[in-house]
Amino acid sequence: MTYDTIIIGGGIIGCTTAFHLSRKGQKVLLLERDKIATGTTGNSFAWANASVKTTDRTYHNLNAAGVKGYNALQDEFGNETPGIDPTGALEVVSKSDTDGYKAMQAQARALTAFGYANRWVSNAPPLRHMYYSAPKNELHILPEFNGGLKIASDDIDGMIIENQTPDHLRKMGQLLLDRAYTLLPQLTGTIDIVDCDLGIGVRPYPTDGKTIIGPMPDAKGLHIIATHSGITLAPVLGKLMAEAITTGSYPEMLAPFGLTRFTGFA
Numbered sequence: 001m002t003y004d005t006i007i008i009g010g011g012i013i014g015c016t017t018a019f020h021l022s023r024k025g026q027k028v029l030l031l032e033r034d035k036i037a038t039g040t041t042g043n044s045f046a047w048a049n050a051s052v053k054t055t056d057r058t059y060h061n062l063n064a065a066g067v068k069g070y071n072a073l074q075d076e077f078g079n080e081t082p083g084i085d086p087t088g089a090l091e092v093v094s095k096s097d098t099d100g101y102k103a104m105q106a107q108a109r110a111l112t113a114f115g116y117a118n119r120w121v122s123n124a125p126p127l128r129h130m131y132y133s134a135p136k137n138e139l140h141i142l143p144e145f146n147g148g149l150k151i152a153s154d155d156i157d158g159m160i161i162e163n164q165t166p167d168h169l170r171k172m173g174q175l176l177l178d179r180a181y182t183l184l185p186q187l188t189g190t191i192d193i194v195d196c197d198l199g200i201g202v203r204p205y206p207t208d209g210k211t212i213i214g215p216m217p218d219a220k221g222l223h224i225i226a227t228h229s230g231i232t233l234a235p236v237l238g239k240l241m242a243e244a245i246t247t248g249s250y251p252e253m254l255a256p257f258g259l260t261r262f263t264g265f266a
């Protein structure tokens with residue numbers, strides 16, 4: 001058997017790239033050592049957005065293109081097949097959290113300048129996806145597409161390492177639940193930690209926080225993608241990588257994100 005392209009890794013990035021290459025008529029082999037989407041992808045919070053990317057316009061645009069990619073998937077397949085739940089998001093900050101309030105105002109200003117849909121409201125009714133910003137109480141809550149809630153918090157994430165003991169994982173899960181109860185008292189007592197799915201996802205974070213996508217220097221025909229926000233970015237990265245592989249040249253939009261930006265790879 002011969003293949004046009006072999007992809008290593010069946011997470012969202014590998015699968016999306018395989019999808020776009022196949023659409024271009026390529027014969028693709030996808031190698032996955034475990035099961036499809038059981039790595040980081042299967043343990044992701046999976047919020048597709050560009051609203052938290054406000055410091056770098058180029059990176060914001062890449063993420064916004066990812067969100068648009070989901071709109072295109074919705075147009076083609078509907079929401080059910082690709083599992084898209086277009087909730088929007090409500091970011092909540094208390095006025096008494098002066099720094100957090102200022103930061104959210106700056107975020108909103110940047111998004112407006114970038115042309116990214118957002119609205120500043122007071123006393124908004126809760127949306128289905130909520131993000132609470134507080135100095136010691138940050139929390140994300142997202143309803144799962146097929147039932148249940150996903151609860152996450154960046155600081156509690158930071159207390160968990162790979163290969164964590166189940167006991168510690170349960171304790172951290174309980175911490176998340178307690179925080180959710182504080183912010184949403186109506187949830188109190190409705191969720192038992194033993195009924196919760198607890199998983200560990202390892203965040204692929206290049207040191208500058210941005211995507212790595214491009215050819216591997218000195219390895220002809222080898223291309224890599226390593227990225228955080230891969231759920232948001234998969235539609236655009238998979239599509240553009242397929243374009244690069246089939247045409248032999250990388251789209252301009254990806255120019256800032258090559259591995260050669262790091263010392264030792266130039």
Ligand SMILES: Cc1cc2nc3c(=O)[nH]c(=O)nc-3n(C[C@H](O)[C@H](O)[C@H](O)COP(=O)(O)OP(=O)(O)OC[C@H]3O[C@@H](n4cnc5c(N)ncnc54)[C@H](O)[C@@H]3O)c2cc1C
Nearest residue numbers: 009011012013033039040041044045047201229230231232
């Ligand atoms: C807690 C958490 C929350 C997150 N929240 C968000 C979010 O809200 N929004 C967002 O956009 N992103 C989010 N991310 C990031 C996002 O989930 C990742 O960027 C994305 O899932 C990465 O996908 P991937 O396909 O590159 O990696 P993976 O899903 O890890 O896929 C890689 C695959 O490669 C396989 N593999 C590895 N080595 C080999 C080998 N030698 N041979 C064969 N197969 C191999 C693995 O088994 C794995 O299945 C979050 C991540 C975490 C951990």
